[in-house]
Amino acid sequence: MQSPMLELNTVQTDIISSKHLAAASGERVLLSGPSGSGKSYFLRILADLVPWQGAISLNGKPASAIPGPEWRQRVMLVPSASHWWQPLVEDHFTHPSDAPLEALGLDRGILKKDPQYLSSGERQRLALLRALDRKPAVLLLDEPSANLDPERTGQMETLLNDWCKKTPGLLVMTSHDPAQRTRMADRLWQIRGGQVIDTGEHA
Ligand SMILES: Nc1ncnc2c1ncn2[C@@H]1O[C@H](COP(=O)(O)OP(=O)(O)OP(=O)(O)O)[C@@H](O)[C@H]1O
Numbered sequence: 001m002q003s004p005m006l007e008l009n010t011v012q013t014d015i016i017s018s019k020h021l022a023a024a025s026g027e028r029v030l031l032s033g034p035s036g037s038g039k040s041y042f043l044r045i046l047a048d049l050v051p052w053q054g055a056i057s058l059n060g061k062p063a064s065a066i067p068g069p070e071w072r073q074r075v076m077l078v079p080s081a082s083h084w085w086q087p088l089v090e091d092h093f094t095h096p097s098d099a100p101l102e103a104l105g106l107d108r109g110i111l112k113k114d115p116q117y118l119s120s121g122e123r124q125r126l127a128l129l130r131a132l133d134r135k136p137a138v139l140l141l142d143e144p145s146a147n148l149d150p151e152r153t154g155q156m157e158t159l160l161n162d163w164c165k166k167t168p169g170l171l172v173m174t175s176h177d178p179a180q181r182t183r184m185a186d187r188l189w190q191i192r193g194g195q196v197i198d199t200g201e202h203a
Pocket residue numbers: 015033034035036037038039040041042050
């Protein structure tokens with residue numbers, strides 16, 4: 001592997017732990033495990049949103065040396081349920097005119113909508129675009145296509161593949177869909193008995 005973008009060494013919490021894990025820029029990591037095994041929680045560890053012990057680094061720089069808000073801008077979590085607090089969708093974007101809405105089958109008029117009237121699928125797609133607008137290095141996605149039909153899921157996967165390659169960025173995502181894991185995974189991390197391990201399987 002080229003030098004890792006994200007690296008973990010003996011990370012531990014009350015719920016979950018991992019020994020050594022590493023992933024490089026341009027990779028798509030699929031995180032799997034049964035319901036309730038801690039996938040969402042693990043993404044929150046990576047985003048430094050819950051207390052953890054051990055070592056996590058981004059491009060060789062330890063998380064302890066990077067202020068939390070900066071870390072979360074570089075290692076950005078898109079949870080399965082997104083929060084919207086401004087009057088209009090566009091108010092949540094730094095550069096709304098640059099957002100590739102069409103790539104996800106969204107009309108540009110949606111930027112002028114009140115977020116409370118969005119459908120769950122619109123909300124999910126816009127939450128991803130809002131995250132990309134912040135230009136993260138690592139994108140942590142919790143079941144990003146859970147509310148999407150197969151056509152929209154395909155569009156989202158294409159957008160994510162392009163983002164990974166061109167940025168190049170690192171994608172870590174959860175999915176309950178084995179077919180999606182097969183389509184997307186360059187690397188598989190699995191939660192077994194409270195341990196996150198790299199299965200060594202690659203697509
Ligand atoms: N901040 C927290 N403190 C303590 N326990 C938590 C915290 N967050 C989640 N948990 C617990 O961790 C366990 C794993 O939850 P998590 O949501 O990460 O599972 P998951 O693998 O994402 O499940 P699913 O596939 O059903 O979404 C659950 O028992 C949950 O109650």
